[in-house]
Each structure stands twice: as structure tokens, then as C-alpha cells.
Amino acid sequence: xxxxxxxxxxxxxxxxxxxxxxxxxxxxxxxxxxxxxxxxxxxxxxxxxxxxxxxxxxxxxxxxxxxxxxxxxxxxxxxxxxxxxxxxxxxxxxxxxxxxxxxxxxxxxxxxxxxxxxxxxxxxxxxxxxxxxxxxxxxxxxxxxxxxxxxxxxxxxxxxxxxxxxxxxxxxxxxxxxxxxxxxxxxxxxxxxxxxxxxxxxxxxxxxxxxxxxxxxxxxxxxxxxxxxxxxxxxxxxxxxxxxxxxxxxxxxxxxxxxxxxxxxxxxxxxxxxxxxxxxxxxxxxxxxxxxxxxxxxxxxxxxxxxxxxxxxxxxxxxxxxxxxxxxxxxxxxxxxxxxxxxxxxxxxxxxxxxxxxxxxxxxxxxxxxxxxxxxxxxxxxxxxxxxxxxxxxxxxxxxxxxxxxxxxxxxxxxxxxxxxxxxxxxxxxxxxxxxxxxxxxxxxxxxxxxxxxxxxxxxxxxxxxxxxxxxxxxxxxxxxxxxxxxxxxxxxxxxxxxxxxxxxxxxxxxxxxxxxxxxxxxxxxxxxxxxxxx
Ligand SMILES: *[C@@H]1O[C@H](CO)[C@@H](O)[C@H](O)[C@H]1NC(C)=O
Ligand SMILES: *[C@@H]1O[C@H](CO)[C@@H](O)[C@H](O)[C@H]1NC(C)=O
Numbered sequence: 224x225x226x227x228x229x230x231x232x233x234x235x236x237x238x239x240x241x242x243x244x245x246x247x248x249x250x251x252x253x254x255x256x257x258x259x260x261x262x263x264x265x266x267x268x269x270x271x272x273x274x275x276x277x278x279x280x281x282x283x284x285x286x287x288x289x290x291x292x293x294x295x296x297x298x299x300x301x302x303x304x305x306x307x308x309x310x311x312x313x314x315x316x317x318x319x320x321x322x323x324x325x326x327x328x329x330x331x332x333x334x335x336x337x338x339x340x341x342x343x344x345x346x347x348x349x350x351x352x353x354x355x356x357x358x359x360x361x362x363x364x365x366x367x368x369x370x371x372x373x374x375x376x377x378x379x380x381x382x383x384x385x386x387x388x389x390x391x392x393x394x395x396x397x398x399x400x401x402x403x404x405x406x407x408x409x410x411x412x413x414x415x416x417x418x419x420x421x422x423x424x425x426x427x428x429x430x431x432x433x434x435x436x437x438x439x440x441x442x443x444x445x446x447x448x449x450x451x452x453x454x455x456x457x458x459x460x461x462x463x464x465x466x467x468x469x470x471x472x473x474x475x476x477x478x479x480x481x482x483x484x485x486x487x488x489x490x491x492x493x494x495x496x497x498x499x500x501x502x503x504x505x506x507x508x509x510x511x512x513x514x515x516x517x518x519x520x521x522x523x524x525x526x527x528x529x530x531x532x533x534x535x536x537x538x539x540x541x542x543x544x545x546x547x548x549x550x551x552x553x554x555x556x557x558x559x560x561x562x563x564x565x566x567x568x569x570x571x572x573x574x575x576x577x578x579x580x581x582x583x584x585x586x587x588x589x590x591x592x593x594x595x596x597x598x599x600x601x602x603x604x605x606x607x608x609x610x611x612x613x614x615x616x617x618x619x620x621x622x623x624x625x626x627x628x629x630x631x632x633x634x635x636x637x638x639x640x641x642x643x644x645x646x647x648x649x650x651x652x653x654x655x656x657x658x659x660x661x662x663x664x665x666x667x668x669x670x671x672x673x674x675x676x677x678x679x680x681x682x683x684x685x686x687x688x689x690x691x692x693x694x695x696x697x698x699x700x701x702x703x704x705x706x707x708x709x710x711x712x713x714x715x716x717x718x719x720x721x722x723x724x725x726x727x728x729x730x731x732x733x734x735x736x737x738x739x740x741x742x743x744x745x746x747x748x749x750x751x752x753x754x755x756x757x758x
Contacts, residue, residue: 247287247338254279257297261359263390263415270418271298271350271360277418278441279362281384282348284339286369286554293334294327300353301326302360307439307479308346308462308691309337309364310661313743315603315711316750318660320351322730323603323712325753333751339366343554344463345437345481347386354399356720357391359418361441366463368554375465375551376457379485380432385424387449387476387499388442389508390415399724405585408721411443414499416512422523424512426497428488435459438474439481443720446477446502446538446654446694448530451514452495452523456484458545462690463663465551465559473530475502475538477656477694479718486514493521500530502538503654535654535671535696542669542694546686564665564704565684570641574674576623576648577655577717577727582630587726588717592626593619593633594726600754602634602730603712607746610755619729623648630726639710639735639742646674646702649695653719657701658692659731661713664705665689674700692718707733710743 254273261270261277273279284290296302303326305319315323317335327333343366350360363384368374389411391398401408416424428434436456440447450456450473458466458474460483476482493516500509511527531537549560578589587594598605598613605613619633637643645664649655666689667682682702695701716728735742 247289248285249289249291250284252282252290252292254292254294255297256294256302256360261418262420263418264392264413265420266392268392269358269394271355271358273360273362277359278386279348279360281363281365283365283367285367286339286341286343288339290337290339291334292337293332295332296327296329299329301328302350302355303327303352304348304360305351306337306346306348306364307658308344308481309339310342310663310709311337311711312340312709313711314338315661315713316747318714320660320714321597321601322714323601325601325604325751326352327751334749336747341554342366342463343368344460345439345483346462347439347441347481349441354395354402354720354724357398357443358395361386363437363439365437368552372554372556373552375548376459376468376485377433379435380429382435383426383437384417385436385438386417386441387438387447388415388440389413389445389447389501390442402721402724407586410504410506411445411508414447414501414508414510416497416499416510419512421510422513425515426512427515427517429517430488430492433485433487435483435485437481437483438476440476440478442478444478445504446475447499448473448475448502449497449499450474450528450530451486451497452528453490454486454495454514456486459483459485461545461688462692463553464689465548465553466688467546467548467686469544471541475541477654477692479656479658479692488516492516493519494523496523496527498527498530502530503534539669539696545688546683547688549686560686564687567642567706569644569704571637571643572646573635573643574622574646574648575715577651578628579651580628582628587628587630588722589628589726590633590729591620591623592628593631593729594628595633595728596630596726598632600756602632604752604754604756606712606732608756613755616732633729634732635729636732636734637707639707639733641707642704643707644702644704646700647693647695648674648700650698652697654697655695656692656718657695657715658718659705659713659715661709661711662705663689663691664703666693667702667704669696669699669701671696671699674702678702709733710735
């Protein structure tokens with residue numbers, strides 16, 4: 224072995240060692256949650272602000288950072304915030320959904336301690352209980368690559384958060400009361416960009432430069448299509464995975480999903496529309512923001528660019544073009560393609576089918592016939608303190624049974640360190656959007672019709688995208704692979720918020736008998752207790 228080679232491998236060893244032992248930086252945030260006036264559709268409404276901002280402040284972090292977020296609840300009702308896409312490795316206590324974490328009582332504060340361990344990418348946070356999501360309290364989360372890890376595109380001139388969502392003019396308490404009475408909500412009243420009314424969200428760019436936009440659909444139910452007038456979007460990242468870079472003139476962003484695109488300001492100096500509109504419905508709501516070239520004296524005029532008019536087929540084709548760049552690095556220096564998910568034997572297939580119906584004369588939604596009802600105590604705390612009678616493992620079957628819908632606190636048991644397939648089945652006429660907390664998964668297949676084991680022959684076992692929220696088209700299925708390497712109690716839910724609220728969710732309990740902190744961290748010492756965990 225030449226000396227030069229030995230030296231190189233020595234340096235490589237030292238740097239690996241440093242990654243392993245150096246304590247990652249801490250970032251501290253103080254957040255005050257209040258009501259305030261907001262105008263997403265041009266009329267004044269009550270909204271939830273964080274540090275007087277709507278949307279809330281962006282969280283900007285670097286892979287492996289520790290985030291210490293002290294949240295003060297100044298509302299008159301309990302409040303709970305969750306971190307969509309942040310994996311909370313070995314630490315489901317901080318996940319911020321009611322199955323894991325107690326809401327913050329009015330007038331109190333609680334400090335969340337998260338680590339963005341082994342992650343990069345674009346995500347968002349949002350309030351997870353009491354239908355607060357309809358009224359704000361959301362914001363962007365960025366996890367940047369560590370300085371020495373290559374990013375597969377040059378640094379952009381600026382990096383913008385672009386939160387889009389459908390919106391109601393009604394107060395969230397009224398929407399919640401409608402659902403509590405067992406009624407359905409009407410179609411949302413409009414769409415916002417960064418919580419602003421039309422043309423109020425302005426992004427200033429310089430001719431010749433390239434900009435990153437981190438687009439998240441923080442809305443309640445609708446798929447939104449986004450396009451930049453006269454410009455193309457180069458897709459570069461989806462929920463923590465660097466994609467094969469491709470140009471798109473418009474992009475379907477299903478509810479709860481996040482995409483990073485690069486947009487090059489390569490047109491004449493003037494203003495252009497950024498148009499966002501609802502999809503797959505007779506009613507189409509559109510709103511616009513402004514892509515403003517510095518020095519432009521020509522404001523936007525005329526109609527904004529129209530979205531795709533074709534329906535499901537176009538969207539499905541687009542979804543299939545979104546693939547992982549196998550040679551690009553993710554959070555680690557090695558290429559994303561070095562994890563060969565397609566070669567790992569499956570140990571289990573879970574099939575989850577959504578449905579809509581009535582229970583006791585009230586509108587409900589279910590997974591495998593079980594319409595989720597929250598327990599009186601967060602499930603993770605009940606599990607930790609061994610409180611009997613809060614939930615039982617396997618209170619939801621792992622495949623559709625065809626039974627009538629019934630209410631239960633659905634918890635599905637699964638073994639740590641297994642490699643499983645989940646098939647989301649959709650017999651309904653709407654586009655579904657599913658999210659799994661604690662994990663990213665490989666989207667190996669999606670297609671129309673009914674899933675059967677033979678469909679595995681058409682799976683993408685090579686460069687499927689790894690993400691945390693995936694759509695399921697009407698009367699279609701979507702199959703994902705995931706490695707259950709994160710012990711905890713994890714929410715699997717629809718991102719269609721009224722359906723989530725009325726039961727279309729469950730918890731996956733990833734279990735190991737070991738009590739070692741190598742597998743799961745002990746309960747944080749400041750954990751808020753509630754329900755039967757208080758006694
Ligand atoms: C509430 O905030 C104070 C600082 O104002 C902090 O010392 C305390 O730890 C926080 N409480 C909890 C439960 O995190
Ligand atoms: C994939 O990533 C590599 C970096 O490893 C980059 O050079 C290449 O342009 C990327 N290809 C595509 C199609 O995104």
C-alpha cells in the first residue's frame with residue numbers, strides 16, 4: 224500500500240470518528256403562541272401566530288442539530304405542535320401528536336427537544352389537535368447538509384419557504400363544531416401562499432440567478448398545482464431525498480407534501496405570477512404570488528397561467544418521474560443509492576384501506592373499518608408507565624376485513640428491525656394522502672385498480688423516491704417499503720385533516736423488549752403528563 228493511500232484512509236477514519244463523537248450543536252427557540260388577525264383570503268380572521276408571525280418562523284437547522292424549542296401557549300385552549308417529517312429517532316415522546324405527547328395547557332409552556340438526526344430536506348411544523356391547523360400555527364423547517372457533505376447542485380442565490388394551502392373563511396372552532404356534530408365540511412373557500420391574499424406574497428429575484436423554493440402543502444385537504452409563469456421548476460429534493468433533477472412547468476403537491484425546486488430567473492425583467500390552484504374538483508380555486516425581478520417596472524397583468532386540465536392520469540405519470548438520484552449524497556457522505564432497499568427480503572405486508580361512513584348517525588372515516596378515537600391518555604405515555612386499559616396492541620387488523628365501521632383506538636404492533644411493505648388501498652373517488660411519523664419510506668409502486676401480490680412485478684426496486692407523505696389516487700393503490708429501525712409509537716394518518724380528525728388514522732407501535740437507550744431514549748425529564756399518566 225502506498226504511503227499516499229494510507230494517509231488518505233487515515234484521514235477518512237479520523238473524520239468518520241469525528242462525526243460519531245462530536246456533540247452536535249444546539250439551537251434554542253422561544254416561541255409565543257397567540258391569536259391575532261390574519262387575512263389569507265383578504266378578509267380579517269382570527270389566526271394562530273407564533274412570535275406574532277403568520278406563518279410562524281422558519282426553523283433553519285443542519286443535519287444532527289439539537290433543537291430546543293420552548294413553546295408558550297397563550298391561547299385559551301390546549302395546544303400541541305408536531306413536526307411533519309422530522310423523524311424523532313428513538314424519541315417518539317417529542318413527536319407532538321396526541322398519541323405521544325400531552326397538549327400544552329393554556330398559560331403554560333413546554334420545551335421540546337428534537338434532534339434532526341441523519342436528515343436533510345424541507346418539512347413543516349403544524350398544530351396537531353383541535354382543528355387548529357385550519358387557522359395557522361404552521362411554518363417551514365429546513366435541514367441543511369453539513370458543510371463537508373456534497374449537495375448535487377450549486378448553492379442558490381436565495382432560499383425561500385413557500386407554504387401553500389386551502390383555507391376556510393370560518394373560524395376553526397366553528398369548523399371543529401361542525402365535525403363534532405358529525406357533519407361534513409363544505410369545500411374550502413380559497414387558497415393562500417404564505418398566508419397572504421392574492422399577489423401579497425412577493426419573491427424578489429435578480430435576472431440570471433437561480434433560487435430555491437421549498438414548497439409545502441400545509442392545507443387541509445386539497446391537492447394544489449403550482450407553476451411559475453414563463454419559468455420552469457427544476458425538482459431537486461423531496462422530503463429529504465435528492466431527486467433526479469428534471470424540469471417541470473407545473474407540479475402537483477398533495478396535501479402534506481414538500482418539494483424543493485430551483486427556478487432560474489432567465490426571462491425578461493418584469494413581474495411574473497406564481498399560480499397555485501386546487502385540483503381534482505369541479506370548483507377550482509386559484510391564488511397568485513409574485514415572482515418579482517429586481518428593477519422590474521412591469522407588474523403582472525392578465526390572467527395567471529392555467530393549471531393542467533387533465534386529471535388523474537397526468538398526475539400519476541408525473542409522480543412516476545420523481546425518482547432518487549442514486550449517486551447524490553443525502554445526509555451522509557455516501558451516495559443515497561448505497562442502501563439497496565430492493566434487495567432486502569420483506570418480513571410482512573400490511574394493507575391499509577380507507578373508508579367513509581356513519582357511526583351512530585355521525586360522519587366518520589376509518590382505516591380497515593376502525594375509526595380512530597383518541598384515548599384519555601397519550602398512548603406512548605400509557606405504554607411507558609404500563610397503564611392498563613388505555614389501548615390494546617392489534618386493536619386494528621393489518622388488512623381490510625370488509626366489516627362495518629366501528630370506533631376504537633387503533634394500534635398496530637410491529638417488530639423492531641423488520642423490513643415491511645405497506646399497501647395503501649383507496650376504493651374511494653378522492654385522492655388520499657398518507658403520512659407516517661418517525662420514518663421515510665420507499666414509494667415502490669402506485670397504480671389504478673386493486674392491489675394483489677403480482678403487482679410487485681411492476682415495483683421500482685431501483686431508484687424509488689424515499690419520502691414521508693404519499694398520495695393514493697382514486698380507486699388505486701400505492702405500495703411503500705420501510706425499514707422499522709425506529710422504536711416508538713408512530714402516527715399513520717391521512718393528511719386530509721377533517722378525515723384525520725374523524726378517525727382516518729392509527730398508531731404503529733414499533734416494539735423491542737430491550738430497554739436499552741441504544742434502541743430508545745428514556746422519557747425526557749420535562750415530559751408533560753396528562754390523563755391517567757398524572758396519577
Ligand atoms: C418554561 O419556560 C421556562 C423559561 O421561561 C423554563 O425554565 C422551563 O423549563 C419551561 N418549562 C418547561 C416545562 O419546559
Ligand atoms: C445526480 O447527482 C450527481 C451528484 O452525485 C450530480 O452530479 C448529477 O447532476 C445528478 N443527476 C441528476 C439527473 O440529478
